[in-house]
Amino acid sequence: MLALNSLRITCSSRAWLTTGRxxxxxxxxxxxxxxxxSPTKEDxxxxxxxxxxxxxxxxxxxxxSYRTYCTGQVSLNCWxxxxxxxxxxxxxxxxxxxxxxxxxxxxxxxxxxxxxTFTLDTxxxxxxxxxxxxxxxPDNFSQKSVKEQEYSESQSALVNKAYKxxxxxxxxxxxxxxxxxMRIEEGTDSGADSEFLMELMxxxxxxxxxxxxxxxxxxxxxxxxxxxxxxxKIDAALLKGELQAAKAxxxxxxxxxxxxxxxxxxxxxxx
Numbered sequence: 001m002l003a004l005n006s007l008r009i010t011c012s013s014r015a016w017l018t019t020g021r022x023x024x025x026x027x028x029x030x031x032x033x034x035x036x037x038s039p040t041k042e043d044x045x046x047x048x049x050x051x052x053x054x055x056x057x058x059x060x061x062x063x064x065s066y067r068t069y070c071t072g073q074v075s076l077n078c079w080x081x082x083x084x085x086x087x088x089x090x091x092x093x094x095x096x097x098x099x100x101x102x103x104x105x106x107x108x109x110x111x112x113x114x115x116x117t118f119t120l121d122t123x124x125x126x127x128x129x130x131x132x133x134x135x136x137x138p139d140n141f142s143q144k145s146v147k148e149q150e151y152s153e154s155q156s157a158l159v160n161k162a163y164k165x166x167x168x169x170x171x172x173x174x175x176x177x178x179x180x181x182m183r184i185e186e187g188t189d190s191g192a193d194s195e196f197l198m199e200l201m202x203x204x205x206x207x208x209x210x211x212x213x214x215x216x217x218x219x220x221x222x223x224x225x226x227x228x229x230x231x232x233k234i235d236a237a238l239l240k241g242e243l244q245a246a247k248a249x250x251x252x253x254x255x256x257x258x259x260x261x262x263x264x265x266x267x268x269x270x271x
Contacts, residue, residue: 079147091136091155099141102154108162108175118173118235120166129163169231170257173238173250180243184251192251200255207262213270220263226256 077084078093078100085093089103089111107116112128114120136159141152165171174184203219210216230253237246 091132099136099144099148099151099155101151102158107179108165111159111162112166114166118169118176118238119231120172122167125163125166129159132159169227169234170250170253173234173246173253176238177243177247177250182243182247184247184254192255196252200259203259204262207259207266210266213267216263216266216270220260220267223256223260223263227253227260230256 078096078098080098081093081096083093083095085100087094089106090100092099109116109120112125114125114128133156136152136156138149138152138156141149144152165175177183203223207216207219210219230249234246234249234253237243237249
């Protein structure tokens with residue numbers, strides 16, 4: 001058995017070798033079908049995570065146990081020139097500059113180079129999105145090989161999905177819970193109390209019965225205030241690692257966000 005940074009290998013592949021604070025790649029050959037690698041500091045974006053505190057005022061950082069890779073799905077070297085890919089995710093090879101295949105399972109936060117926090121910098125997110133799409137858009141690869149065209153399409157689609165997910169607080173929060181294996185089911189929340197559900201019913205009726213843009217705008221402003229209040233509470237819950245509380249608050253946010261969209265539709269009817 002070869003022991004490298006708590007590494008267990010049972011197949012032909014390339015393993016990660018961490019030296020100091022720099023991660024490099026090392027070829028390792030053996031027999032089998034898959035391998036398990038213990039996460040490095042940079043490799044902390046797994047679906048099955050536990051929270052540990054990383055400092056005052058910062059969101060607890062996810063850490064995980066072993067992560068399984070299949071040799072048929074992961075390449076740590078450029079598919080064209082076989083040079084090592086030192087960054088993850090790797091959009092282009094630093095040696096031959098060729099676009100690389102999208103890495104399945106990579107965290108959207110990592111793709112968009114954002115801090116793992118509910119209150120992320122959306123302006124930075126937008127700048128990152130534009131930067132990536134300028135280089136990855138399929139139009140840039142119309143004269144390239146079929147493989148490069150396919151890779152650019154998959155990379156561009158993944159960047160689009162990551163951007164849309166992280167842009168709005170609701171989808172961002174739901175994704176953060178999903179990374180922890182928690183989901184909010186569609187439909188009525190069985191945990192919602194009758195008073196809250198009655199409030200939602202009254203607000204929906206008020207939107208339906210609004211007779212002017214002013215009336216609809218008033219409801220819309222109320223929803224924005226409620227969503228802002230919930231954003232602060234969700235951020236606080238996540239900072240403390242209180243995932244169940246964050247889940248309950250996100251369920252409320254989902255209802256208010258739906259009403260906010262309904263108000264926008266109502267306003268469009270007045271135009």
